[in-house]
Amino acid sequence: MSEAATPTVTASPGLLASLDPLLREWLPRQRWFAGKGRPVTGFSLVAATELLPSPRLPAPLGQGGAPVSRLGLYHLLVRAHQPLVPAPGAPEQPGDCYQLLIGVREALPPRLAPALIGHVTEGPLAGRTVYDALYDARPAEVLLEALRTRARIGRLRFERETDQEIRTGLVPRLMTAEQSNSSVVYGDTFILKLLRRIVPGVNPDLELPLALARAGCPRVPAPTAWMTADLAGRPWVLGVLQPYVQGATDGWELALRELAKGEDFAAEARALGRATAEVHTALARALPTVTLGHSQLRQLVEGMVERLEAAVQAVPVLRPYAPGLRSAFTALDDLAAEGHTWTAQRVHGDLHLGQCLRSPSGEWSLIDFEGEPARPLAERRMPQPPVRDIAGMLRSFDYAAHSAESPVPGWAETCRAAYCSGYAEVSGRDPRTDPVMLRAYETDKAIYEVVYEARHRPDWLPVPLSAVRRLATAGV
Structure with missing residues (x-):
């Protein structure tokens, strides 16, 4: 029986039914909702846990006779049901x-207006207001205290490294930048990343930083604590608490800032290449590696070709370039057939400038090891050639160059070369010496970008399409 069919509930019966109409409107508007473009037709409950009792009595009066709005707090794991295609009568599937994290109050104070989900009209929460509780300090404090004390609440498990201390009294604030998850900063000391799309199994966003920390790699903030759910005998990773790099700037912001000033970014790109190589080297030491021969490469190439064919169906503008793009993949298969082999290892999986932090001292760190959330967890945990991460970063330089209000000729090319040189200084292997593999992974990444932009940001579609045109003719 699936996890969705056997919900774990330590909250009021009928809770999800009372929230259903509000969540159908609110959930698709969230940045981290993955099913955009298809209506939500219902929900099934995976788990529900009451973290703070919801207000059930008339609110007490405070100073001046104003009612004091009491707080209830629920942790929910819900599965959204959506049709396979956005068309009337299309079959539904559990998504x-x-x-x-649902907060419950009699009335919402003005400071929490952006967090509003809606006003409940029926069920156990009838007459109350519900909202995204991560905007509220008290619920965020509840989570940190649970992590500090290694709490067990229903099926929720809060774990902490034994040698790590978490001080009390750290003031929380929600980071409001657009993300595929949600993050809360505690007093400029810690940052808690709450995963929004949850899957059962070992999540690389916890697994890899833990392995790197225990291997002594300083390029990744070490997990201090983490939050899981124990459901159907399998762990579901819900969130990770890590040190907050105060004053850090992410690589995307820094690159755009330098571009706006017309400044050279080559030195930073080289340092970032060195940092990437240090992380790859540490991962290869800490976790198993494998050798990819012809049969393994053929499977990898078949996956790339399948993604290309699906992308051409989804975004017809790709069709004229399909033969050239396919040649990037078949060239790799041909090389493997000649007896070439490659080493595969655990990698970041979704590396780009926004996944890198530069501290005020100039040191680079890599963050967000979740991989591409749209891909299955088993695929995200598979060993891959390190060039997959390198290709992602090279594409990111291209995105930054196209984002500048005043383009700087040759900026992306200079950054790409500097990054590869920095990588070679640490690893001893320059990615440019394996052009067939590099082209294949850059092509696969650009195809992924075309589909993403077509679905979510059509105005950005020309950026990956320009790379598609280049990559489709690179082998000619």
Whole structure:
């Protein structure tokens, strides 16, 4: 029986039914909701846990006779049901599972207006207001205290490294930048990343930083604590608490800032290449590696070709370039057939400038090891050639160059060369010496970008399309 069919509930019966009409409107508007473009037709409950009792009595009066709005708090894992295609009568399927932290008040104070989900009209919460509780300090404090004390609440498990201390009294604030998850900063000391799309199994966003920390790699903030759900005998990773790099700037912001000033970014790109190589080297030491021969490469190439064919169906503008793009993949298969082999290892899986932090001292760190959330967890945990991460970063330089209000000729090319040189200084292997593999992974990444932009940001579609045109003719 699936996890969705056997919900774990330590909250009021009928809770999800009372929230259903509000969540159908609110959930698709969230940045981290993956099913955009298809209506939500219902929900099934995976787990519900009451973290703070919801207000059930008339609110007490405070100073001046004003009612004091009491707080209730629910942790929910809900699976959204959506049709396979956005068309009337299309078959439904159980979709992604989402983590929600639902606050309950009699009335919402003005400071929490952006967090509003809606006003409940029926069920156990009738007459109350529900909202995204991560905007509220008290619920965020509840989570940190649970992590500090290694609490067990229903099926929720809060774990902490034994040698790590978490001080009390750290003031929380929600980071409001657009993300595929949600993050809360505690007093400039810690940052808690709450995963929004939840899948059962070992999540690389916890697994890899833990392995790197225990291997002594300083390029990744070490997990201090983490939050899981124990469901159907399998762990579901819900969130990770890590040190907050105060004053850090992410690589995307820094690159755009330098571009706006017309400044050279080559030195930073080289340092970032060195940092990437240090992380890859540490991962290869800490976790198993494998050798990819012809049969393994053929499977990898077949996956790339399948993604290309699906992308051409989804975004017809790709069709004229399909033969050239396919040649990037078949060239790799041909090389493997000649007896070439490659080493595969655990990698970041979704590396780009926004996944890198530069501290005020100039040191680079890599963050967000979740991989591409749209891909299955088993695929995200598979060993891959390190060039997959390198290709992602090279594409990111291209995105930054196209984002500048005043383009700087040759900026992306200079950054790409500097990054590869920095990588070679640490690893001893320059990615440019394996052009067939590099082209294949850059092509696969650009195809992924075309589909993403076509679905979510059509105005950005020309950026990956320009790379598609280049990559389709690179082998000619």
